[in-house]
Amino acid sequence: MTSKHITPVGVGLIGAGAIGAFHGETLARRLPDARLAAVADPAPGAAERLAAAVGGARATTDPTELIADPTVEAVVIAAPARFHADLVEAAAGAGKAVFCEKPMAITLADADRAIAAARTAGVPLQVGFNRRFDRSFRAAHELIAKGGIGTPQLIRSLTRDPGLADPSRVPPWTIFLETLIHDFDALRYLNPGAEAVDVYAVADALVRPDWKDRGLLDTAVVTVHFDNGAIATAEANFQAVYGYDIRGEVFGSAGMVTAGDIRRTNMTFYGAEGVVSDAWQRNVDLFHDAYVAQLADFVECVRAGATPTPTGEDARAALAIALAAIRSVETGRPVRLDQVEKPADR
Ligand SMILES: NC(=O)c1ccc[n+]([C@@H]2O[C@H](COP(=O)([O-])OP(=O)(O)OC[C@H]3O[C@@H](n4cnc5c(N)ncnc54)[C@H](O)[C@@H]3O)[C@@H](O)[C@H]2O)c1
Secondary structure (H helix, E strand, O other), X not given: OOHHHOOOEEEEEEOOOHHHHHHHHHHHHHOOOEEEEEEEOOOOOHHHHHHHHHOOOEEXXXXXXHHHOOOOOEEEEOOXXXXXXXXXXXXXXXXXXXXXXXXXXXXXXXXXXXHHHHHHHOOOEEEOOHHHHOHHHHHHHHHHHOOOOOOEEEEEEEEEOOOOOOHHHOOOOHHHHHHHHHHHHHHHHOOOOOOEEEEEEEEEOOXXXXXXXXXXXXXXXXXXXXXXXXXXXXXEEOOOOOOOEEEEEEEEOOEEEEEOOOEOOOOOEEEOOEEEOOEOOOHHHHOHXXXXXXXXXXXXXXXXXXXXXXXXXHHHHHHHHHHXXXXXXXXXXXXXXXXXXXXXOO
16 A cells, blocks of 8 residues: 555644744645644644644644644644753653654753653654755765765854844844754764764854843854864854855865755856846745655654654754853853763753
8 A cells, every 4th residue: 555545644733933834834735644633832823823824723722732632643843942842741741753843952851851751652753953854965964974075074064044133032042052953963964973072162243243242142153073083163143144054064085075055046147247146045945845855754754653863862962062062152161072961061
C-alpha cells in the first residue's frame, strides 16, 4: 500500500503566530499525509483565525485541551521559546509525537527534561533546525560527510535578518538563543560527528545603539573550536538592508564547499545603472521548501515509527554553545562547553 492510501496523521499546532501560521498552512494544505486537527493559542481569536483560514481544524485557547484531544497524534510547537520545554514534556507525556520549534529549551536542565520526557514515552521528538532541510545545506553536509572536502578546518555560518522593526519585542540574549542557535546547529551539521569544545563571543548593539542599555544585542560574532580541530565562526546582524541572508561555508584539507544564496533566482538584470539580482526578504520565502520538507519528514517518521532528526540532543548541543556564548559576552573571556554544564548554567 502506498502512503497516499493511509489515513493522514492528525496534527495539533500550538502557537498560531508568525511561524505557526506557516506550519498550520503546511499541515492543512501542503502535506497530503498530514491533517491539521486542532490549533491552540492563548491569545484571544488567534487560533480561530488560523483555523478558519485553513479550514477543518478545531480551535482552542488551551494547549492542554489540544494535547488531550484523541484525534491529535502529533503536536507541532510554535509557541514562544520560554514555553517550549513544558509543552514538549506535556505532549510527550500524553504519548504524542512532538515537533518543537527552536530553541527547544532555554536552559540545559529544561532541555534534559524535554529529552527525557520523549524518551520515557517512546515518542519521536524533532526540532525545527530547518537549514538541515535546505537543499544546498544538505548537499554540503552530505559532501563533507563522505570526505569530499577532506578534513574540515575553517567553518562559517551567518544569519543576517532583513529588519529590526521593534526592539521592544526582542528579549535579552535573543541573538544567541533564537537567531544564532540556527548557526550553532549549522556548524555542527557541517562538521559531522564533531562537538564544540570552547566558545568566544563578541556582541554589541550596532543597529540600535539606543537600545543597548535595555539589553538589546543586534550584532554578534562567535568563535567555536571543535574537538576535531576545526575553527568555526558564526555571525549575526538583525538589519541587512539588502534582504534575508543565510550562508554557510566549510574549508577543508581537500577543498571548500559553500551553501546558501540570497538571490531569489539566477535571473540577473544588466541595465544602465548596473547589474541587479532580486534578494529574498522573508524567512518563509527563502526557506519555504525547507520548512515544508522538515514537517514532511516529521510526519513520515511518525507514520513509520522512525526516529527523526534533528533530535532533542541536537537541540541541547546547540543550546550549550548559545549559553557558552552568552557567558563569554558576560565575562569577556572564552568559555569551555563543560563550564556551562554546571547546574547554574547561566
Ligand atoms: N525555524 C525558524 O526559522 C523560525 C522562524 C520563526 C520563529 N521560530 C521560532 O518559533 C517560535 C515562535 O516564533 P514566532 O515568530 O511565530 O512568534 P510569534 O510571537 O509570532 O507567535 C507566537 C504565538 O504563540 C502564542 N503563545 C503565547 N504563549 C503561548 C503558550 N503558552 N502556548 C501556546 N501558544 C502561545 C502567541 O499568542 C503567538 O500567537 C519561537 O521559538 C521562534 O524562535 C523559528
